[in-house]
Amino acid sequence: MDRAVATDTALPVLPELAAALSTAADRAAEPPGGGIRLRTAAAGYWHRRGLRTSPAHVAAAPGPRLLLLALISATGGDVLMPRPAADWYAAQARLLRRPVYGVPAQAESGGAPDPVALQETLARTRAEGGDPRLLVLSVADEATGTVPPPDILYEVCEVAAGAGVLVVSDESYRDTGHDPHGTLPVSPAEILHGQAVALAGLGACLLPPAWPAAIARFPAGPDGTELHRSTVAILDAVGARLPPPVAAAAELALTEPPAVTARRAAASRLHAELASAAVRVLTGAGAVCRPPRTGACVYADFDEMRARLADHGVVDSVELETWLAGRLGRGCVLGGHRFGDPLHALRVRFALGPLAGASAGERGVALAAPDPLALPQVTRAVSAFGGVIAELTGGTR
Known part of the structure; x- marks a missing residue:
């Protein structure tokens, strides 16, 4: 499936961000890595999360993919x-x-590799002549909607430090937790002061996803400074500069004014309700779900019902994605093979956005509702979702 034609499930654009974007049409071009105003706003964003940051140790790019590409390079x-x-x-x-090299995560959560498996993979890779230098992980997993426990992150960081491996921590979804009173994610940059880069794609909860912008925080010290210089040089070489209007909107969003924080909190509440409804449907049909604690997705495993799915000609995650996408819509579901899981594993990720409404207007209504699951549009969407899952698993409605 071509993800470029995925269903649009974005929430309505905040007027304050739209105004910042539109009034910056004549703004001068951003330098490679972002201008001083943007980098200062990013430094403040991390400072509020317990990470003292100098603007000189920040880089910005039009989206997290380009930043990660430059970091790997x-x-x-x-x-x-x-x-x-x-x-x-x-x-x-x-x-x-x-x-x-994909390292299995523990069964209860994604985002970080199992520490023992990581150590074994590092030893095996180097024994075979490999040269592992960089570990990408996430403190709030985009793939599964789960959060790795702090003790696992500490152990993973200890293994990485001992092996001399740089940790790139994707923290795009760290502020999308479903429980407002839950434990805050721990950043590897707090644990490995000189050996971790924190990366955040702003489209996760600060900007509309169609306005690509991302920031990275580099460690202080000579190694961090050199890595920052090299990363910005690569961004410059490929012309990866933020469009000035998007940079203006990002500057505002990174200061986290009340409108932005209120929207983020409302979106998290909505996604928590939708996740609970989706998990009830899926587990009621016999699927196993990693408990979603963040983001806007649910990751489900249908392996216990392999025989029932085979009746539909579904024996791997590609066929499972195709079968479900034909009924739920393209972009609403992605097979686990896309996230590194084995092809034979019957795992899929469901997007929660379609359950909130078919248009930005409907999703805006759900966002503001005190009980979104009681809305007719949400009730219909959850019922239709349940009907598709029942058809797949041979259950009844």
């Missing part, structure tokens, strides 16, 4: 990542023809 060597993981991680390494 600047670091060199092979790339490690958890399995499953966001599909765009491996894509950047493969563009650079870098070997990619």
